Amino acid sequence: VKSPAEPDLPRTTRRATIRDVARLAGVSASTVSRVLHGAEQVAPDLADRVTSAVQALGYRHNVAASNLRRADGSSASIGVILEDISNPFFSAIHRGIEDVARDRSVLTFAGSCDEDAHLERELVEAFLARRVDGLVIVPAAGTRDHGYLGRDMQAGVAVVFVDRVPRFLDADTVVTDNARGARTAVSHLAAAGHRRIAFLGDHEHLFTAQERLRGYREALTQHGLVEDPALVLHLGVRAADASAVAIALLERAFPPTAIFSAQNLITLGALSALQQTGRQHDIALAGFDELPFAEFLAPPVPVVAQDPYALGRTAAELLFSRLDGYTGTPRKLVLPTRFGL
Amino acid sequence: VKSPAEPDLPRTTRRATIRDVARLAGVSASTVSRVLHGAEQVAPDLADRVTSAVQALGYRHNVAASNLRRADGSSASIGVILEDISNPFFSAIHRGIEDVARDRSVLTFAGSCDEDAHLERELVEAFLARRVDGLVIVPAAGTRDHGYLGRDMQAGVAVVFVDRVPRFLDADTVVTDNARGARTAVSHLAAAGHRRIAFLGDHEHLFTAQERLRGYREALTQHGLVEDPALVLHLGVRAADASAVAIALLERAFPPTAIFSAQNLITLGALSALQQTGRQHDIALAGFDELPFAEFLAPPVPVVAQDPYALGRTAAELLFSRLDGYTGTPRKLVLPTRFGL
DNA sequence: CTGTTAGCGCGTTCAT
């Protein structure tokens, strides 16, 4: 209910369009467009007038509108879906992607799906509705089928999976050599004489957890050890959980003499458990993923280090090679790990 | 140079448009649009035919085109500019923003400017060219003037600054109470009897570093201590630097008896220095920013904890309140810290 | 309730 005496004064001024610029410069919109795109065949004085008008009006190019008309219809943006953008492992992947994208003036959307398949799908669709040129995805553990993406790939969207493999879809993928990394670490423990080595991993339906368990088993076999199912534990990734589970493990009647923790936060939990029970010098520990404070630990904990930044860079490179016209068969890259203190 | 015998077969199929859907469903484009937006006044059978056609063609809504025609012209996306998306402090801010944005189905662009004013500006303009509805910015230390954003704010873009204050622009801002946090920590050291307390901070032109130094000085004054300029050191944030500088500090003829390190990575460096020189039990240490592994340290290091996630959430809330129509004077929020082990 | 028309901001023909 508004009185006619109080007209609705917009407190926001309308954005200048290319026509406004054209009018002020006394040229046509086409000429402005040409100047904006650095075309050569514009008279210098006209170009100057256009540039001044752009400045004067605070004109900002609208890439969405531009993209609509353009032939290739590239939006110069990509979408990144991670488990959690605030987890250092994933944010390093994110940064790797960003750096490669930035070199091509491509912007990056990012979203966390918190291991939720439904959220993952929602993010994919939201990105696609913004017409991203490509998608980099760390699949949620629960996603049963990525096949629906086939049609979008057909339509020209470049899709690359990182850290975990897609299901029911043949697409470019970059993962770490999880099995080999785990095998190396567990072999190290076995070589030191341990025969009862526990495996502490996260959700058993997680690709990386499965692969690391596989590596653990390979190492046992390799050293002539028999797996004791009671020593293989799967849990959530929260450090608090891991700590409680590890304490229970250590307080068993017949505890392990060594622990292989298959993930970052789990190593933290195991560390805490060893500290709380005062067993840090009795029970050996080795882990997957780097620890930022490894040097301050006594005794030191050897870890399998992956390179998440390289994971991200490599994924982005695969993505852009597709956008550059590569149409070959999907590439499956496996990046090595480094084991040590 | 292409032979006519080899026509350029597009290996990508054209995306279905709303007209394609309309044709297949035997309705008009408007009807499809109405169904897509959940309008009530469409006959159920028509709606069903539209839905099937959408499925059959793998149609994906184009929000850019939609946004172009729509009255309010909101793109349902925002841009976030941080120093480094892979730094845990900033990625926690990022996540806070994302969570608030997601509740409103708003997507998030993110970019790192690595403390480079030029990159910051480039990112801002790239986001604006994509017509983001709002911008959350952690200003680069070197940015001299954010005034250029005034015009875009006038045009309706919501702009919020986080962690550091803008220059020459009056806008919504959320920062941590850096001075008070530092004062608390340094007071703690002074109360323990220390009279020679060193300050290890990063770039002196960084807002947070300045504020923390201010807090350090307030604490000294409060405890009747006189500042010794030789004990106030500014450095880069890389832990390696901090370690070297701290070692040099400890090896002086007249070293401090306590160190206040004003940032995350610097605390890491100081810790390393104390460890390398074997002085960890002789020289007291307190730091700004949380340490993920505090519980494993001996002796424990008390720290000033900020809440970057809350910083992000709060910033996003200010942003969306603007988009919701708030037009009052810019708000300057200061979030508290928590000091302890 | 449904279809038709026009136009959002822009780039691309095609004339000139």
Next chain:
DNA sequence: ATGAACGCGCTAACAG
């Protein structure tokens, strides 16, 4: 070298 006209995909306004 420059401008006029058209259309990208979509939706607001109107007509029926």
